[in-house]
Amino acid sequence: MSTTSDYTRRGFLLGATALGTGGLLSACVGSGGGSGGETSGSGDGGSGDAAGPVTLQSSLSDPAPKAALELVIADYDGDVTLNTVAIEQFRAQLSTYLTSSTPPDVLTWYAGSVARDYAAEGLLLDVSDLWTGDGACAGFSEALKSLSTAEDGSQIFVPTNYYWWSVFYKKSAFAEWGVSIPETWDDFLALCETLKGLGVNPLANGIGSTPWMASGWFDYLNLRINGAAYHRELLAGEHAFTDPEVEAVLTEYAKLIPYFDPNMASYSHQEAVTPMIQNESAMYLIGAFVTQFFPEDQQDDIDFFSVPPINPDVPSAEEAPTDGYFASANTTNVDATKALLSYLASAEAQQQFIAESASSNLPTSPDVDSSGFSPLVQKGIELLENTEEITQFFNRDSSDALQSTADDALTRFLADPSDIPGILAGWQAAAERVWDQ
Incomplete structure (x- = not known):
């Protein structure tokens, strides 16, 4: 099978x-x-x-x-x-x-x-x-x-x-801010810095009542740094969350923390869209279901781009739950x-x-x-046709029980990333209890 x-x-x-x-x-x-x-x-x-x-x-x-x-x-x-x-x-x-x-x-x-x-x-x-x-x-x-x-x-x-996951944004907002789609990971980080300098929250997120949203960036950074095969193996218990490969993921993830909406811990995944509607936040890594949360007069303004590559040696991958x-x-x-x-x-x-x-x-x-x-959906179809690997999402490639360990570890990390080894040690201990059941 x-x-x-x-x-x-x-x-x-x-x-x-x-x-x-x-x-x-x-x-x-x-x-x-x-x-x-x-x-x-x-x-x-x-x-x-x-x-x-x-x-x-x-x-x-x-x-x-x-x-x-x-x-x-x-x-x-x-x-x-x-x-x-x-x-x-x-x-x-x-x-x-x-x-x-x-x-x-x-x-x-x-x-x-x-x-x-x-x-x-x-x-x-x-x-x-x-x-x-x-x-x-x-x-x-x-x-x-x-x-x-x-x-x-x-x-x-x-x-x-x-559906597919990607970084969603509004075309009119990017035009107003004079910014363009990043081609590389360094371009993406530079874009975040530029937007922050304009007084805009570069990254929307909603991890309050929907803490699983913190796994979106974890998944994509793991896919971009270590590849889809490692990602699946990690979620199956074949690697440890204390591995240096996972520490490298959180080290990169920590670079994004200054760019998130400071109110993300108060928002659900749906509520996090409101600042984007109002041009207070710029980009949102989320599934294509996000379009339903935008008003009708902004539907044609929505566009997306894939998270840029980080490690050129790993195959391209997208999440398609x-x-x-x-x-x-x-x-x-x-x-x-x-x-x-x-x-x-x-x-x-x-x-x-x-x-x-x-x-x-x-x-x-x-x-x-x-x-x-x-056209947005047709573009999503094209994205999935042109990627080399497809994954689901953290809990879908593992279990709901393991998702709970991610919710706890990643929300603690986003609140205070100063002790990545300690967070990963706690995550691994919680994951072992799930895998040993």
């Missing part, structure tokens, strides 16, 4: 059909959907009742994706109760949801190692039949199937969209659960979700109409 370490750019794009300007992920054509259904109600749904009832537990709590998923579910024929929980609360309670005697049937979450981690505990439903024959995901690429495959070879995830759904192994209505997963994977459901959420996420189905994709 393929592992996360095999997830290269070639694997990500291999065997894909055209979507927009180039090859992307292969089809996940839904086989169980409809329209005009109710979102809640009662019924006598046993395991053989594909109409329901089932419960969908969602972490999509930002207003736009929350409303979009509500509309998608409203158009489903089956009996579904949708519960939305703030993402940090959802993350903290996910293990409790899955181990409950009455778990939700379907849950939003992420492909990759984080899904495999729950599958290894016997908590996720085997949905391998959705990946064979005329199943909903039978046309997915091997790379995408690998991301959705447990260690025992079974499929335990249904991916429905993905993949989102979707998995199901509880203890669902009492397997047929209805799989029917809902098939519907959510359909081109129609993906098209509706992306359009209504006003995000720059990309669908996994080539049957989605791409004619309306913005």
Whole structure:
């Protein structure tokens, strides 16, 4: 079976059909959907009742994706109760949801190692039949199937969209400040210094209620300094956070600290956009979902560039997290659960979700109409096509438990970077407790 370490750019794009300007992920054509259904109600749904009832537990709590998923579910024929929980609360309670005697049937979450981690505990439903024959995901690429495959070879995830990370900025603001896109890492640091001299916060971030945002720069600096292979191996416990390679990452990360918005520890990832809207902050390393947080009259002003290279000897790499759904192994209505997963994977459901959420996420189905994709999205597609390696994100390439250790270590580091060896020693001790479980 393929592992996360095999997830290269070639694997990500291999065997894909055209979507927009180039090859992307292969089809996940839904086989169980409809329209005009109710979102809640009662019924006598046993395991053989594909109409329901089932419960969908969602972490999509930002207003736009929350409303979009509500509309998608409203158009489903089956009996579904949708519960939305703030993402940090959802993350903290996910293990409790899955181990409950009455778990939700379907849950939003992420492909990759984080899904495999729950599958290894016997908590996720085997949905391998959705990946064979005329199943909903039978046309997915091997790379995408690998991301959705447990260690025992079974499929335990249904991916429905993905997106890219980059440094986002406003074109009009750069023009007003008389600055341009940096080509090298030294150029990037010089740009930050120039912007700071103009009274602008060079770098936006929101690590208050969303401390995982501190991992974005850690991931990219590790990718640029040590490469994607080392990054994956580190997150798998094959290297130590006390390694000199990781110390080099935090040493470089420390150079950015004077350039962050001084209020970043008070902001969520969404709230950190407000200073950018007001031209008080300049750049934001974040996923393409950030576009939904900008007002409509600034949508065409948003652009991005990739984090510049640092070590010329490592292959280029980008983060392209993949989102979707998995199901509880203890669902009492397997047929209805799989029917809902098939519907959510359909081109129609993906098209509706992306359009209504006003995000720059990309669908996994080539049957989605791409004619309306913005130039920004087409540029994102090109970025992923031209990179040599693709990773997910810290917790998606490791586990939610390891993400908690990163949240603690990196927020402490950002508050006081004076003792990098001490921070890394504490991080390694916490990581060992996770790996030893």
